[in-house]
Amino acid sequence: MGILEVKGVNKRFGGLQALGDVNLSVAENSVHAIIGPNGAGKSTLLNCLVGKLIPDTGSVMFEGQSVLGRSPHEINQMGISRVFQTPEIFTDLSVLENMMIPCFAKRDGAFRMHAIESVAAEKEIIDKAMHMLDDVNMADKKDMHAGAMSRGDKRRLEIAMCLAQEPRLLLLDEPTAGMARADTNNTIDLLKRIKDERDITIAIIEHDMHVVFSLAERITVLAQGSPLVEDTPENIKGHPKVREAYLGETAVAA
Amino acid sequence: MLGLDKKDTSLLLLVVVLTMAAPFLLNPFPEGSGMAQFNAGYPDLMQRFVIFGIFAIGFNILFGLTGYLSFGHAAFLGVGSYAAMWMFKLFGMNVLPALFLAVVLSGLFAMLIGYISLRRSGIYFSILTLAFAMMSYALAYSVLATDMDGPDQQGLLQKGLTGGETGLQLTLTDPRIFGEASTEDGNIPVPNLFGIEMRAATDLEIGNWVFTFSAGYYFAAVVMLISFYLSIRIFRSPFGMMLRAIKSNQQRLNYTGLNPKPYMLAAFVISGMYAGLAGGLMAAMDPLAGPERMFWTASGEVVLMTILGGVGTLIGPVLGAGAIKYMENILSKINSDILHSWFAFLPDGLEDFVVALIYPFIGKGWHLTLGIIFMLVVIFLPGGLVEGGQRIKRLFGRGKSAEDANKPGKATTPAE
Known part of the structure; x- marks a missing residue:
């Protein structure tokens, strides 16, 4: 029984069957990659996991509890954090403030009316946020305007923000899309370190095979809205059906 | 001091000094001089x-912090005024209970309107708030102004809850x-x-200058300082x-993992309560409340004030309000x-020409000037x-403040 169990999920947009009978089990403390060609339904599946979309049929269970029908912030408070394809951070706030918000969310829950207390007096939150920034080597950038940072830095900040909530499951949607090679490698190293240091499960959607094969322990291949194969990276690499559906020339080149 | 850091404390002290010394500061020109008409130190205006x-x-707590542009805040101003008036009519002329009811009622009203309007964002939110404010205006203007006493009675509700066009x-x-x-x-x-009457005022004559100190102004100023302090704390x-x-x-x-809805609603209610407080104070200074206080132009005015002064800054809205009212x-x-x-010093022809050129921008045409400035x-x-x-400050103290401006993080704290 995995930490995340997806059973018989269907999702239809008008005439398009985006997801057809998807079954997926993500084992606890593993790194599970979901790959597939464009339009395979990877993002739709992810959106069904975090409450952005509700599947037409099927069930999504996280640690034995259904996530269906819950709003994104409730699902997040259950222990699922999501990293977006384009980094979603609070661009108008400072880096430290960005880091403090998930710390508040972890401590105070979805809403707390603390309108008269001073942010500067929240020593424990500031310490935790600084610690998290230190962990991703961003402590020196704490007063910087978050929107002014490079894409790689924004990504690192976003991942650190998700980790500050101590999630049980971290979902990553193409975390290295549009990144330079050096930034991609940094992100891979960061994710590896997170996995080694923490009691955390990671599910990752990725196009970049270099990233997938550096990180994943299990790989599910989606094609046309349905899982094609699920196996270890070694077996996926050589799988003829996968080559045919997705990897094609790239696999040979890699 | 008071839980504020050094910068905010000095800002608050500056505002305290400015408001307390306003009767002097706003009356820089001696009585009878040609410039006396630019004096703004009379109680009504202050x-x-x-x-x-x-x-x-x-x-600004709503618009400046969350970016949600309400186009119906005058509704809360009106509710505050009517609430204060009813407190005066039913219970007595002390302003404190009147302001209390004004704040509470406008807060409840804001909760209702906010709950519905905040289901949408952006332009749809603005339109919803505008629609609610205009409905409130229509209610105050006619629906709630019908005779609720019965046709042959001359009681409290003879002109309804709001008094209609003539006001309460x-x-x-x-x-x-x-x-x-x-x-x-035998007067009202x-x-x-x-016991301190709001319209009580004493004049102080120094040379040719006449400074007026009004009890109403100082009361309103203290309320404003408390509101300002609270807004710093909220920021x-x-x-x-x-x-x-x-x-x-x-x-x-x-x-x-955070739910934006209750945060938004709380911000909406707080800003509605501020508006209600302002409306209650209006009634306290001049005991009369009319439906025009809820009209959309009044809602638009506060948007102009906030933008003119500086959205999302602490002191901006106050400056904007002052500039527009001046x-x-x-x-x-x-x-x-x-x-x-x-x-008159110009040759006749030129004088007429210059006057004709400026004339459209003054008097009833002041809106034109406001529009251009805006x-x-x-x-x-x-x-x-x-x-x-800030730009002027930077111009004068180039060396030091330029360094400050380059420091990262400056942009992240809302400037005062």
């Missing part, structure tokens, strides 16, 4: 400065159960704070940070005779008058 200051400070007024027959229905000489009593609180996060990226907030009251008083006397500010100073002030 009261308007601080009351609209409160209105704009509250509006005090009468000698009001019960005022904790106060007096009429004064000894005046709003007071434990610097975790709650304020969440509101800025909503403006910056609501999606990320959602996926960070222009409204001073520019509109200038007429062509005054213009002619100013330009345009210039939005185009050249998107940060409002506050940004203008």
